[in-house]
Amino acid sequence: AQSVTQLDSQVPVFEEAPVELRCNYSSSVSVYLFWYVQYPNQGLQLLLKYLSGSTLVKGINGFEAEFNKSQTSFHLRKPSVHISDTAEYFCAVRPQGAQKLVFGQGTRLTINP
Amino acid sequence: SAVISQKPSRDICQRGTSLTIQCQVDSQVTMMFWYRQQPGQSLTLIATANQGSEATYESGFVIDKFPISRPNLTFSTLTVSNMSPEDSSIYLCSVVPNEVVYEQYFGPGTRLTVT
Numbered sequence: 001a002q003s004v005t006q007l008d009s010q011v012p013v014f015e016e017a018p019v020e021l022r023c024n025y026s027s028s029v030s031v032y033l034f035w036y037v038q039y040p041n042q043g044l045q046l047l048l049k050y051l052s053g054s055t056l057v058k059g060i061n062g063f064e065a066e067f068n069k070s071q072t073s074f075h076l077r078k079p080s081v082h083i084s085d086t087a088e089y090f091c092a093v094r095p096q097g098a099q100k101l102v103f104g105q106g107t108r109l110t111i112n113p
Numbered sequence: 114s115a116v117i118s119q120k121p122s123r124d125i126c127q128r129g130t131s132l133t134i135q136c137q138v139d140s141q142v143t144m145m146f147w148y149r150q151q152p153g154q155s156l157t158l159i160a161t162a163n164q165g166s167e168a169t170y171e172s173g174f175v176i177d178k179f180p181i182s183r184p185n186l187t188f189s190t191l192t193v194s195n196m197s198p199e200d201s202s203i204y205l206c207s208v209v210p211n212e213v214v215y216e217q218y219f220g221p222g223t224r225l226t227v228t
Contacts, residue, residue: 032215044219051215099144099209101217103155
């Protein structure tokens with residue numbers, strides 16, 4: 001079975017500051033990794049994904065994430081956040097060969113002016 | 114990608130009643146899923162909607178409570194039956210367009226409040 005742990009339930013940062021949202025996972029099989037964002041009162045939007053190859057993946061809105069196999073982590077980063085980045089961020093894994101997504105508990109990112 | 118719409122976007126229902134949520138996709142898709150997001154929590158998979166056959170339910174979810182239909186490759190419904198306040202959640206439809214695409218796309222969700 002797979003599980004995903006997002007280590008911070010809430011992350012407050014000031015506008016234009018860097019941010020890192022942490023995600024660790026456990027799985028007995030290889031997985032694909034995803035970050036989704038949920039803006040207030042909206043559905044989920046895919047930010048980025050790691051399938052294979054380069055461990056540093058870039059996504060939309062200036063976000064990037066790094067896959068670390070030895071630490072089973074997939075942390076999300078942005079060098080300079082904007083007020084519009086205020087949202088809930090979900091890390092998810094999908095076992096290779098399966099379609100089911102397993103989500104972390106989410107991290108609420110709040111940007112203060 | 115796939116564009117997904119859900120109806121209704123929100124509803125307030127009385128306990129003991131049922132609500133059917135519709136999910137419409139703008140193209141034929143391989144797989145469709147239904148998720149529940151309880152207030153302040155993450156997403157939990159309810160079931161996989163299978164075209165032309167019974168849905169595949171996850172542990173803790175049963176067909177009598179959450180009957181699902183998928184009559185074709187672009188449409189599915191989820192019914193929340195005999196509702197209680199504990200069913201108050203956001204219900205999201207999700208699709209995988211085809212076997213080559215690895216990500217799931219999500220609809221805007223249906224926000225259900227049971228009083």
